[in-house]
Amino acid sequence: MSLDDRIPNNVDLHTDRRLQKALEQWQPKFLDWWMEMGPEGFQTKDVYLRTAISVDRDGWATFDHVKMPDYRWGIFLTPEERKRPVGFGDNPGVESFEEVPGEFRNPLRRLIVTQGDTEPASVEQQRLLGQTCPSLYDLRNLFQVNVEEGRHLWAMVYLLHRFFGRDGREEADEMLARRSGDPDKPRILETFNQPIKNWLSFFCFTMFTDRDGKYQLGALAESGFAPMRRTCQFMLTEEAHHLFVGETGITRVLRRAAQLAKEHGGDVKAGGGIPIEMVQRYINYWFSYSLDLFGSEISSNSSDYFAMGLKGRFDEEKKYADHSAREGFLEVPVVEDGRITIRQTPLRNAMNECLRDDYIKDCEAACKRWNRALEEEGAEQRVTLPNRRFHRHIGEYAQHKFNSAGELLTGPDAAARVAAELPNAEDEAWVGSLMKAVTKPGAFANWIAPPKVGINSMPADFEYVKL
Numbered sequence: 001m002s003l004d005d006r007i008p009n010n011v012d013l014h015t016d017r018r019l020q021k022a023l024e025q026w027q028p029k030f031l032d033w034w035m036e037m038g039p040e041g042f043q044t045k046d047v048y049l050r051t052a053i054s055v056d057r058d059g060w061a062t063f064d065h066v067k068m069p070d071y072r073w074g075i076f077l078t079p080e081e082r083k084r085p086v087g088f089g090d091n092p093g094v095e096s097f098e099e100v101p102g103e104f105r106n107p108l109r110r111l112i113v114t115q116g117d118t119e120p121a122s123v124e125q126q127r128l129l130g131q132t133c134p135s136l137y138d139l140r141n142l143f144q145v146n147v148e149e150g151r152h153l154w155a156m157v158y159l160l161h162r163f164f165g166r167d168g169r170e171e172a173d174e175m176l177a178r179r180s181g182d183p184d185k186p187r188i189l190e191t192f193n194q195p196i197k198n199w200l201s202f203f204c205f206t207m208f209t210d211r212d213g214k215y216q217l218g219a220l221a222e223s224g225f226a227p228m229r230r231t232c233q234f235m236l237t238e239e240a241h242h243l244f245v246g247e248t249g250i251t252r253v254l255r256r257a258a259q260l261a262k263e264h265g266g267d268v269k270a271g272g273g274i275p276i277e278m279v280q281r282y283i284n285y286w287f288s289y290s291l292d293l294f295g296s297e298i299s300s301n302s303s304d305y306f307a308m309g310l311k312g313r314f315d316e317e318k319k320y321a322d323h324s325a326r327e328g329f330l331e332v333p334v335v336e337d338g339r340i341t342i343r344q345t346p347l348r349n350a351m352n353e354c355l356r357d358d359y360i361k362d363c364e365a366a367c368k369r370w371n372r373a374l375e376e377e378g379a380e381q382r383v384t385l386p387n388r389r390f391h392r393h394i395g396e397y398a399q400h401k402f403n404s405a406g407e408l409l410t411g412p413d414a415a416a417r418v419a420a421e422l423p424n425a426e427d428e429a430w431v432g433s434l435m436k437a438v439t440k441p442g443a444f445a446n447w448i449a450p451p452k453v454g455i456n457s458m459p460a461d462f463e464y465v466k467l
């Protein structure tokens with residue numbers, strides 16, 4: 001098999017012997033990791049997957065039944081038609097960096113490692129879910145997400161191997177050594193150490209946590225470091241499907257809850273579904289954990305990244321007129337003397353919060369669509385997003401307790417009041433009890449409505465995974 005068949009790419013891999021060697025040494029280690037930590041129990045099955053074999057329209061989404069270990073994890077950078085200068089920060093307008101400027105080496109490496117680490121982490125978090133899939137359609141979507149997160153790891157490992165020499169090779173090996181949830185060698189960001197025990201959590205994760213990916217990648221897709229910018233742009237094209245899986249997954253759970261409530265006099269559990277208020281608690285959990293991923297509200301790191309032209313705001317080029325962000329403030333609520341007050345924060349130090357703002361708006365729009373579905377099903381209940389201060393582990397609010405309305409809680413029952421709005425042991429047991437594999441083509445578990453259309457317009461009873 002030729003090099004380009006083994007590692008499909010549009011980075012002229014065959015002309016760079018050193019890089020080729022580094023990647024060829026890393027590839028078997030990646031495969032070992034995939035066999036050990038990837039989806040358990042399905043590695044020899046044929047799965048109807050979309051594979052990117054080139055960046056153009058026909059090549060980036062070819063569908064075929066393949067075994068996951070035979071998936072071609074490739075390296076693709078979105079081509080750029082025009083020369084884009086550095087778009088923001090202290091030196092806007094200078095030529096984009098094609099190599100890593102010495103003074104940016106450490107921060108850039110940190111960003112790449114942090115981004116890269118999340119990709120295998122999520123595969124590890126999801127590795128047992130296949131055994132309880134609600135349908136072959138959902139099983140296939142899980143595996144599609146998993147192989148693409150594997151490809152996103154390749155994208156970051158390419159940057160490490162190509163631009164960071166020996167350090168980069170060591171970091172690439174570390175990506176395969178850390179383990180989600182392992183107390184001795186955990187993944188870097190805490191959200192990626194939280195177990196995903198059931199499919200409701202999986203849908204919340206792909207809805208909320210993969211959506212952090214959309215915003216972080218969006219900010220990095222503005223980078224003055226051109227290879228980073230271009231690789232993140234291509235990753236975003238794949239991300240859209242992950243977000244689709246999450247949002248529509250939750251819609252289908254809510255629809256089914258509403259239908260079962262009607263059939264069973266309001267008692268969703270009697271009908272074998274997941275009650276809407278229970279779904280709400282899972283939303284509360286994963287939304288708040290995903291908000292942590294934007295970092296501190298007030299952050300000098302984020303200011304440095306922006307000043308260096310490495311990480312911008314979402315849609316920096318299109319959306320903003322002033323790309324220096326030297327002037328202006330963001331009003332950040334903080335806790336002082338036991339109450340919430342506003343702190344005027346210089347814009348550059350509030351870059352994490354700017355990104356989080358855009359993210360929250362996006363989530364709110366999805367929440368509206370869920371409520372429209374509930375309305376269509378004739379349900380009275382609605383779901384909401386908790387306030388951004390609720391249940392946080394990172395940033396200004398981590399040291400305090402807030403309820404889902406964002407009110408500061410004091411007193412001995414504060415922790416219990418927070419816990420009351422999160423999934424409890426009974427919820428976990430109930431949702432867990434519903435997780436039984438449904439693998440007949442066209443059939444769906446009772447707790448979830450079928451999707452509106454199949455993947456790649458396939459018929460309802462299509463055999464997405466051949467078991």
Ligand code: BYC
Nearest residue numbers: 114115122189190209210213216292294295296299301302
């Ligand atoms: N957990 O100023 P701060 C995705 C650390 S998701 C633990 O607050 P900063 C995907 C921070 O590292 C997208 N630690 O934060 C989704 C720092 O440590 P040091 C992932 C955290 O640096 C689903 C300290 O706290 N991509 O792709 O401004 C499936 C204070 O730093 C956390 C990226 O994250 C946390 N949650 O920003 C698959 C992009 N948050 O210096 C994939 C790259 C902060 O004290 N990363 N800390 O050792 C970044 O841009 C930034 O590192 C962060 C944090 C936004 C994460």
Ligand code: FE
Nearest residue numbers: 119149152213
């Ligand atoms: Fe990803």
Ligand code: FE
Nearest residue numbers: 210213239242
């Ligand atoms: Fe993703």
